[in-house]
Amino acid sequence: MSKRLTAAVFTLLLLSVSGVHAGQKQTDGAEAQKSKSATAKTTKRSKHSTPVAPSAKQGKLLYKAYQCFDCHSIEGKGCKNGYSLDKIASKRSKDFIRDHIKDPDKHFDKQQGSFDVDLNLMPPQNLEKWEIESLVEYLQTLK
Numbered sequence: 001m002s003k004r005l006t007a008a009v010f011t012l013l014l015l016s017v018s019g020v021h022a023g024q025k026q027t028d029g030a031e032a033q034k035s036k037s038a039t040a041k042t043t044k045r046s047k048h049s050t051p052v053a054p055s056a057k058q059g060k061l062l063y064k065a066y067q068c069f070d071c072h073s074i075e076g077k078g079c080k081n082g083y084s085l086d087k088i089a090s091k092r093s094k095d096f097i098r099d100h101i102k103d104p105d106k107h108f109d110k111q112q113g114s115f116d117v118d119l120n121l122m123p124p125q126n127l128e129k130w131e132i133e134s135l136v137e138y139l140q141t142l143k
């Protein structure tokens with residue numbers, strides 16, 4: 001084989017290999033894009049595009065769906081050492097519960113001293129208004 005031919009074959013080979021590679025990258029990229037937008041959708045935390053009438057029943061479902069039990073316990077269920085929400089309706093007003101779910105950081109600063117912890121550990125929830133109201137309604141049933 002002449003040197004030129006070898007070089008040509010080599011170039012062709014290189015082109016086809018990088019071509020395949022580029023193609024693969026593109027699909028990978030598209031896949032990543034897809035899963036990225038899927039994550040974006042779930043982090044937006046809206047199961048319904050149209051608002052639902054707030055209710056305790058919805059609140060109970062949302063409490064589970066948003067895994068509040070990762071940090072909270074109700075009647076011994078949920079996080080074992082979690083912040084208990086037992087009988088919260090007897091201890092806290094509707095406004096107190098609403099304000100905390102709306103913006104835990106801000107509410108914690110405002111209500112310093114009324115929690116059993118020294119700093120706010122509850123992350124922002126970014127919920128829709130009807131979702132907050134439903135959770136308030138649900139927690140109001142825990143007397």
Ligand code: HEC
Binds near residue numbers: 083100115117
């Ligand atoms: C990462 C842990 C975590 C998650 C998840 C979490 N919370 Fe909390 N929550 C806390 C902690 C800790 C407190 C105690 C005060 C604080 O740190 O702000 C608290 C306090 C509260 C309070 C005030 C309780 C009281 O009587 O003082 C309410 C109401 C509440 N959370 C509701 C919810 C709801 C509803 C969800 C789910 C949408 C939720 N939390 C998710 C950690 C969490």
